Amino acid sequence: MVDLTPHLKAEVIDIRTLPAPKESSILVDTNIIYFFYYPRFSELQLLGEGPLGYQTKEYPRFFKKLLLLKTPLYVHPLGLCEFAKTVAIAELQILYCRINGVTKVDDRFKPKGLRYAYPSEYQRIQREIVNHLHSIKKTFKLIKSNVTIDDLLANFVIEWNNSFGEAQDAMMIADAKRENINLVLSDDGDFATFEDIKFYTANNSPIRAYQEKMASTAQQS
Amino acid sequence: MNKEVIVVTAICGPHCVGPDDGMALFEKMLSILKSGNSVCLDFSSVETLTTSFLNASVGKIFGKFDYADLEARLQLINLDTVDQQSVSLVIKNAKEHFAKNQEIRQAENDIVRKAHEED
Numbered sequence: 001m002v003d004l005t006p007h008l009k010a011e012v013i014d015i016r017t018l019p020a021p022k023e024s025s026i027l028v029d030t031n032i033i034y035f036f037y038y039p040r041f042s043e044l045q046l047l048g049e050g051p052l053g054y055q056t057k058e059y060p061r062f063f064k065k066l067l068l069l070k071t072p073l074y075v076h077p078l079g080l081c082e083f084a085k086t087v088a089i090a091e092l093q094i095l096y097c098r099i100n101g102v103t104k105v106d107d108r109f110k111p112k113g114l115r116y117a118y119p120s121e122y123q124r125i126q127r128e129i130v131n132h133l134h135s136i137k138k139t140f141k142l143i144k145s146n147v148t149i150d151d152l153l154a155n156f157v158i159e160w161n162n163s164f165g166e167a168q169d170a171m172m173i174a175d176a177k178r179e180n181i182n183l184v185l186s187d188d189g190d191f192a193t194f195e196d197i198k199f200y201t202a203n204n205s206p207i208r209a210y211q212e213k214m215a216s217t218a219q220q221s
Numbered sequence: 222m223n224k225e226v227i228v229v230t231a232i233c234g235p236h237c238v239g240p241d242d243g244m245a246l247f248e249k250m251l252s253i254l255k256s257g258n259s260v261c262l263d264f265s266s267v268e269t270l271t272t273s274f275l276n277a278s279v280g281k282i283f284g285k286f287d288y289a290d291l292e293a294r295l296q297l298i299n300l301d302t303v304d305q306q307s308v309s310l311v312i313k314n315a316k317e318h319f320a321k322n323q324e325i326r327q328a329e330n331d332i333v334r335k336a337h338e339e340d
Contacts, residue, residue: 034337036238039272039280039311041337044330046240046276047284047318060239060273067236067269090336094329103328128310132272134303139269 002189004209007164010184010192010199012210016058020065021183025072026200027176028140029169029186030079030086032059037132038087040094055187058202062185067139074181075140076172083136084129091125145175165190173197222294224259229267236269243277250282254294265299272311279308280315288316 035041035055042056066073092111095118097103115122147156155178160170173194176184184191185200192199192206201207227249233242246262253260262279264270283291297308318326 031337036271036273038333039276039307039314040329040333042240042273042276043280043314043318043333044326046243046273047281047315048326052240056240056273060271061241064234064236064238064242067238068234086336090333093332093336097328097332103324105332131303131306131310135270135272135307138303 001205004189004192004206005212007193008206008209008213009163009195010197012192012206013198013200014207015062015185015200015202020062020069021071021198021200022069023071024183025074025179025181026066026183026185027074027076027143027172027181028079029172029184029188029191030082031055031187032063032185033075033079033083033136034086035059035187036063037083037135038090040090054202059185059187062200062202066185073140074143074176074179075136076143076175077145078168078171080133080136080142082168084133087129087132088125091128092122095121095125143172143175143179143181145171147175151178159194162195163190163193165193169194222258224261224296225253226261226263227253228263228265230265233267233274235266237267237274237278238269238271239273240277243274243281246278247281250278250295251285254282254286254291259294259296261296261298263298264304267299267304270300270304270307272307275308275311276315280311280318283312283315284319 036059045052045056089111092114093105093109096105096109096114155174156171159174160167163170165173169188169190173184176182177196182196183198183200187201187203189203189206191197191201192209199206227246229237229246232245232249237243250260250262279297282295300308
């Protein structure tokens with residue numbers, strides 16, 4: 001696990017202990033969408049009798065608070081594409097295991113080959129993902145991302161170079177900031193490394209790092 | 222056999238998003254179905270419906286009863302086309318889930334979680 005403490009730039013907010021924001025808009029990251037809208041994510045825990053993990057338990061509680069407060073909820077086009085791609089890969093891996101009678105994917109797994117070899121299965125996967133996207137559309141607004149190459153150079157590159165996040169995270173943050181959205185709900189600790197955002201999470205790693213940083217700052221002063 | 226209507230918003234409010242609400246609805250459905258009565262879930266005025274919620278409620282009930290019996294005694298009304306599709310998918314997945322052995326269930330769970338973590 002990466003120690004985020006030396007790289008922290010965001011204000012990290014533990015969604016289990018602090019109230020949900022009411023008036024400010026919030027960008028919801030792909031992983032939260034995946035937890036709520038991809039049915040297989042919660043299948044084992046919710047259909048079985050096993051204990052619920054924090055991702056299955058804490059984010060819906062916080063999300064419901066946001067909905068009741070009518071906090072404007074945003075997703076980024078890249079986030080939706082990432083969601084579609086992640087679900088498609090998971091579904092293709094499950095298909096591969098079923099076809100080959102194995103329980104783990106191996107080096108022979110080639111998503112592109114499966115898409116072409118099993119077109120009806122790929123169409124089923126596409127239909128299901130499109131339906132998930134229609135469900136998402138009911139609750140979320142889309143962040144505008146009509147950027148020019150100059151916008152990219154001016155905003156995205158700054159966010160990317162000043163953080164440890166991946167390129168698509170930097171793009172989402174750059175576009176969100178342009179729309180005056182500075183709050184992010186995510187389970188991805190990388191968001192703690194972006195400047196001038198409030199990062200809402202239930203992920204203990206960035207929460208602990210932030211608490212340590214605050215304690216250290218208080219001691220120094 | 223009587224039919225009992227459960228107004229989903231009366232139990233979960235307009236936003237049905239997670240396992241807390243899903244399990245509350247599941248317990249209510251289970252109690253009625255165990256008594257031998259039928260259940261009609263009325264989704265009118267529900268504004269947000271996620272598959273996470275549906276797994277914990279409608280999907281989970283398929284692990285407790287014979288499918289043919291359940292399909293005869295469980296009715297869902299006032300769902301739009303998108304939500305109907307979500308319910309159909311959750312029911313299909315639940316039936317497949319309960320037909321699999323534990324090793325396959327765990328393996329698929331690992332795939333789904335790894336896909337997200339690698340993302």
